[in-house]
Amino acid sequence: MTLTEEPIEGGSVGTRRIDSGRDLTPDEKKFVGQHLIVAFAALMVGSFFGPLQSLEFGGLDLYPYLEPVIKSYYQGLTLHGVLNALVFTTIFITGFTTLTTIKALGRPLAKPKLNKFGFYTMIVGLVMAAIPILFNKATVLYTFYPPLKASWAFYLGLTLVVVGSWIEGYGFYFTLHAWRKDNPGVRSPLVALAPIINMAMWQIATLGIAVEILTMLLPWSVGLIDGTDPELARTYFWWTGHPLVYFWLLPAYTSWYAMLPKQVGGKLFSDSLARLSFWMFLIVSVPVGFHHQFTDPGVPQTWKFIHAMLTYSVFFPSMITAFTVIASLEYGARRNGGTGLVGWIRALPWKDPSVTAQLLAALLFVFGGIGGLTNASYSLNLVIHNTAWVPGHFHLTVATAVTLSFMGISYWMVPYITGKALYKPKLALVQAWTWFVGMIIFSNAMHVVGLLGAPRRTPLGSAPYVPEEWSGHLLRVSIGGTILFYSVYTFGYIMLRTALGPKIDPALVPTVPIAESMRSPQLTPLWLDRFKPWLIAAALLLVIAYGPQLVDQIWNMNLNSPGTDFTPW
Amino acid sequence: MTGANETEEFATDKRLTMGIDPYERNWMRLSVALLVGFFAVVVVAGFAMGIQVNGAESEVDPRNVTDSEPWATPGLREISDGVYEAYVVASAWTFSPRELEIPVGSKVTIYVTSVDLQHGFKITDTNVNFMVIPGQVSKLDYTFDTVGEFPYICHEYCGSGHASMFGTVNVVPQSSDEAAAPTDDDKTDDGADE
Numbered sequence: 051m052t053l054t055e056e057p058i059e060g061g062s063v064g065t066r067r068i069d070s071g072r073d074l075t076p077d078e079k080k081f082v083g084q085h086l087i088v089a090f091a092a093l094m095v096g097s098f099f100g101p102l103q104s105l106e107f108g109g110l111d112l113y114p115y116l117e118p119v120i121k122s123y124y125q126g127l128t129l130h131g132v133l134n135a136l137v138f139t140t141i142f143i144t145g146f147t148t149l150t151t152i153k154a155l156g157r158p159l160a161k162p163k164l165n166k167f168g169f170y171t172m173i174v175g176l177v178m179a180a181i182p183i184l185f186n187k188a189t190v191l192y193t194f195y196p197p198l199k200a201s202w203a204f205y206l207g208l209t210l211v212v213v214g215s216w217i218e219g220y221g222f223y224f225t226l227h228a229w230r231k232d233n234p235g236v237r238s239p240l241v242a243l244a245p246i247i248n249m250a251m252w253q254i255a256t257l258g259i260a261v262e263i264l265t266m267l268l269p270w271s272v273g274l275i276d277g278t279d280p281e282l283a284r285t286y287f288w289w290t291g292h293p294l295v296y297f298w299l300l301p302a303y304t305s306w307y308a309m310l311p312k313q314v315g316g317k318l319f320s321d322s323l324a325r326l327s328f329w330m331f332l333i334v335s336v337p338v339g340f341h342h343q344f345t346d347p348g349v350p351q352t353w354k355f356i357h358a359m360l361t362y363s364v365f366f367p368s369m370i371t372a373f374t375v376i377a378s379l380e381y382g383a384r385r386n387g388g389t390g391l392v393g394w395i396r397a398l399p400w401k402d403p404s405v406t407a408q409l410l411a412a413l414l415f416v417f418g419g420i421g422g423l424t425n426a427s428y429s430l431n432l433v434i435h436n437t438a439w440v441p442g443h444f445h446l447t448v449a450t451a452v453t454l455s456f457m458g459i460s461y462w463m464v465p466y467i468t469g470k471a472l473y474k475p476k477l478a479l480v481q482a483w484t485w486f487v488g489m490i491i492f493s494n495a496m497h498v499v500g501l502l503g504a505p506r507r508t509p510l511g512s513a514p515y516v517p518e519e520w521s522g523h524l525l526r527v528s529i530g531g532t533i534l535f536y537s538v539y540t541f542g543y544i545m546l547r548t549a550l551g552p553k554i555d556p557a558l559v560p561t562v563p564i565a566e567s568m569r570s571p572q573l574t575p576l577w578l579d580r581f582k583p584w585l586i587a588a589a590l591l592l593v594i595a596y597g598p599q600l601v602d603q604i605w606n607m608n609l610n611s612p613g614t615d616f617t618p619w
Numbered sequence: 620m621t622g623a624n625e626t627e628e629f630a631t632d633k634r635l636t637m638g639i640d641p642y643e644r645n646w647m648r649l650s651v652a653l654l655v656g657f658f659a660v661v662v663v664a665g666f667a668m669g670i671q672v673n674g675a676e677s678e679v680d681p682r683n684v685t686d687s688e689p690w691a692t693p694g695l696r697e698i699s700d701g702v703y704e705a706y707v708v709a710s711a712w713t714f715s716p717r718e719l720e721i722p723v724g725s726k727v728t729i730y731v732t733s734v735d736l737q738h739g740f741k742i743t744d745t746n747v748n749f750m751v752i753p754g755q756v757s758k759l760d761y762t763f764d765t766v767g768e769f770p771y772i773c774h775e776y777c778g779s780g781h782a783s784m785f786g787t788v789n790v791v792p793q794s795s796d797e798a799a800a801p802t803d804d805d806k807t808d809d810g811a812d813e
Contacts, residue, residue, distance in 0.1 A: 618778025
């Protein structure tokens with residue numbers, strides 16, 4: 051393979067330094083920091099319940115000891131899912147995007163008050179949703195399928211979290227727009243563009259649950275309508291539910307593509323393919339939701355099959371990512387003296403916890419991707435649908451590829467915004483490796499016991515039908531979960547001690563790693579730098595892939611499912 | 620990879636459109652080929668071998684579906700020789716009936732609906748796996764070729780009794796060809812059809 055550097059050409063329109071050199075102001079750093087404080091607090095509370103669930107699998111049910119506060123396994127599971135998968139991710143991502151937008155564009159937010167308003171909207175929503183969950187009035191898990199009826203405050207709170215993230219997204223877009231006006235003909239920096247593509251995708255994706263909550267769940271929870279249409283609700287939900295995973299993933303991809311190469315002494319291998327993959331995610335993330343409904347009774351097989359095909363197409367940008375990211379890493383490793391077909395891997399800076407965490411996250415994502423292909427494979431889905439395989443799978447994706455990458459990013463970002471040194475980098479390395487090991491044990495056991503038929507979202511330690519054959523795997527779930535518990539709280543401790551540590555010499559504070567690209571981004575075709583063609587393509591594909599079935603389900607809507615006349619949890 | 624000293628080669632390499640390295644171009648071709656291959660397998664499994672997910676069957680009103688047949692008396696019925704229908708009603712937190720006794724080798728069309736919340740239905744060690752949604756009827760065909768007990772388990776969270784919501788398919792030897800049956804008290808074809 052030829053790895054080439056080239057002198058900046060095509061720069062006649064204007065050249066631009068990739069690192070603008072403009073640092074975030076103390077106020078901007080504080081704003082990013084506020085996001086991180088809320089995100090990490092959510093992660094700590096949400097992760098408290100992880101080991102309670104996994105220990106229950108092994109036969110040690112600690113929930114009775116929490117009785118005064120937490121009433122059941124399912125309430126704990128609701129907290130775990132909502133806080134970790136919805137709150138931690140969304141608020142971390144908006145904070146990270148605030149930083150990347152300001153830093154990569156080298157300018158303040160165009161409308162800082164708008165972004166502040168968005169952030170506070172999310173906080174109000176978070177509090178509003180958290181209260182009913184804590185009082186056991188919304189034990190509906192993070193999918194909140196009707197006709198399980200949560201308190202109206204839960205639905206309204208979630209809506210505000212989503213709306214707040216939209217508002218922050220508009221703020222980022224206005225900032226990019228202002229930058230483009232000042233830099234005509236210059237390609238947008240990838241580090242700024244990619245997370246904003248993600249926010250645009252999120253805007254389209256969340257229309258599903260927005261409609262679900264505003265037209266069905268909220269009116270129903272306050273008594274304006276008597277019942278729900280659960281099948282239609284599922285279709286709305288999965289319009290949002292699958293792209294949600296790409297919303298989590300794309301900030302991690304941004305780091306892998308455009309930041310991690312800098313951290314390992316390399317460069318971005320292909321700017322144009324990196325952009326292509328983000329745009330592809332914009333158009334193919336959403337029209338794939340029926341692959342979560344392969345076994346739904348109200349969706350015709352034809353649409354399921356079409357979505358199976360479209361889901362496969364999401365595999366393509368991830369394959370591009372695998373090649374480009376590995377090539378970028380290899381380039382850096384060889385510059386550091388690495389040799390050999392695979393021996394160069396040793397020359398990566400494994401002593402840097404930020405790098406190690408992200409490399410391990412990406413490595414486990416390979417298996418997450420393979421499992422994802424299985425889930426998407428139509429008839430194969432019959433084997434694993436709603437089994438423990440599925441949480442096994444998404445603990446490799448959202449809980450490792452995403453979360454462990456976010457931890458790795460935090461290892462430079464928190465020192466950067468606080469002006470302090472990372473507390474005990476060696477402990478941070480231990481943290482990354484224990485996450486890796488704990489997750490291999492946990493996730494493998496979950497996959498296996500799922501293949502044997504264990505249902506998801508179920509306290510298997512007390513289920514009457516569990517055969518002896520599963521018990522070894524359930525014990526491994528407990529062991530893996532306990533290791534992960536150690537790891538996540540070690541992360542929280544490191545973050546806390548870092549934030550509370552003394553300020554250090556500004557020259558020693560880490561900078562924001564932004565990788566150069568091997569070829570000037572100016573050589574990237576213009577159509578890979580414009581929203582319009584891709585937004586049009588996304589809308590068209592949605593109309594084709596969702597239009598007929600969605601219109602049919604709305605047209606034939608039957609709000610005849612009131613649920614139970616008692617609180618079922 | 621040979622390093623960073625081939626600037627000239629790059630500049631003259633006409634194959635590098637959009638800056639795509641030839642190796643990466645091949646990788647992309649391989650990715651597409653893999654996807655086409657996987658998809659072919661899915662098509663073969665789904666249409667040549669007939670391993671299909673359930674589709675849109677029919678709709679019912681969950682508030683009164685059990686007032687009339689066939690849902691008023693769920694259970695197994697023989698349609699013709701060796702061909703059965705099974706109706707199962709899911710509610711918080713039980714399946715009705717809780718046991719289906721099926722002669723080995725029978726082809727059974729399974730219908731399940733819910734009268735209250737969303738539930739799940741998976742018969743362990745089979746390809747019978749679907750959501751059970753109020754207002755909708757889930758339907759799959761399956762031929763039970765192995766004698767034994769196969770639990771059907773609710774796999775969608777439905778409240779505090781979810782973990783104990785299950786039933787059992789009891790696949791029994793055919794009554795006619797069974798001299799070796801260890802017990803002979805309940806081996807009639809319509810044993811679960813009450």
